[in-house]
Amino acid sequence: MLAAQIKPITTRTLKTTLVPIVDLSIRSFSTSAIRKTTLITADNKVKPSDDDTKFLTKNQFEHPNYESELLDTVKYEHRPCKKPSDYIALSMIKILRHSFDFFTGFKEANTKEESLKIYNSSKRMTPEKWLNRIIFLESVAGVPGSVAGFLRHLQSLRLLRRDKAFIETLYDEAYNERMHLLTFLKLGKPGIFSRSMLYIGQGVFSNIFFFSYLMCPRICHRFVGYLEEEAVSTYTRCINDIDYGLLPEFNKMEIPDIAKEYWHLDETANMRDLVNYVRADEAKHREVNHTFANLKLRGNTIDRNPFALAIKESDKKQPSMTLKNSKAQGWEREDLIL
Ligand SMILES: [Fe+2]
Ligand SMILES: [Fe+2]
Numbered sequence: 001m002l003a004a005q006i007k008p009i010t011t012r013t014l015k016t017t018l019v020p021i022v023d024l025s026i027r028s029f030s031t032s033a034i035r036k037t038t039l040i041t042a043d044n045k046v047k048p049s050d051d052d053t054k055f056l057t058k059n060q061f062e063h064p065n066y067e068s069e070l071l072d073t074v075k076y077e078h079r080p081c082k083k084p085s086d087y088i089a090l091s092m093i094k095i096l097r098h099s100f101d102f103f104t105g106f107k108e109a110n111t112k113e114e115s116l117k118i119y120n121s122s123k124r125m126t127p128e129k130w131l132n133r134i135i136f137l138e139s140v141a142g143v144p145g146s147v148a149g150f151l152r153h154l155q156s157l158r159l160l161r162r163d164k165a166f167i168e169t170l171y172d173e174a175y176n177e178r179m180h181l182l183t184f185l186k187l188g189k190p191g192i193f194s195r196s197m198l199y200i201g202q203g204v205f206s207n208i209f210f211f212s213y214l215m216c217p218r219i220c221h222r223f224v225g226y227l228e229e230e231a232v233s234t235y236t237r238c239i240n241d242i243d244y245g246l247l248p249e250f251n252k253m254e255i256p257d258i259a260k261e262y263w264h265l266d267e268t269a270n271m272r273d274l275v276n277y278v279r280a281d282e283a284k285h286r287e288v289n290h291t292f293a294n295l296k297l298r299g300n301t302i303d304r305n306p307f308a309l310a311i312k313e314s315d316k317k318q319p320s321m322t323l324k325n326s327k328a329q330g331w332e333r334e335d336l337i338l
Pocket of ligand 2: 141228231282285
């Protein structure tokens, strides 16, 4: 009697709680459905949810509006190591990059011939693979600015002194990285495997970065500077693949509204334009973090953030948040008005 009463309740509970979570995986269970990122194109676009249409807020950190004629001048550049701490930061990035490339089967291509060779091999970067890689990396890239900004915020409260405007630039960087992520999520839906990796990756990386920043903020900024060098390199390869005609699927994709609004793109903007803006953002993060790593960030007299306020009355060129006067390797302390 009791079993007869319990059984229907259990079945109903399972149906209502489990089915929406596992959804398609139960009906068409396949490893590819779990692993692969699904492309969202004009043909399989889902109706915008309430999340996309209701209670929208303005961008809390306005994009600095890059000079469009300078976008194509952005390129990969490496800051040579000058101190032992630079070697530590660079080695960590190289280990992470090579491991990630090895496990995801990504190969670098420096010429058109190399790109074509990869395209005709099993290492071909399909649009799904590109989006999978970008979504994972952007979810990690949003961590440093947010953690560093939070720690500097706490420091300002604890030491009862101003922070000299680092917090805002760091939060702006974190916001910008999350805009990259939210934009690419409108173009591809990661599978369960990628999402699980993302959980693990964030848990491990955020904790390590938190404690590292407490101890050595300058090494952490150098680490992020080198990380951003790799991001510029990756997006350059993506732009080259588009230019070589190896990603025709990208031409069919609609640029999400969220991206048009944030980067002030017009209706004719395409995937190349979007990736070009994202690459320029990464180049800016590279410059900002390499510069921060050259500054005095601790002690009684800390330097000011030179990106937060443009000095106009000086003949000496100074940093800004746009692409003008950019220095890929960062600004040396002696060149700055602090
Ligand atoms: Fe990014
Ligand atoms: Fe970045």
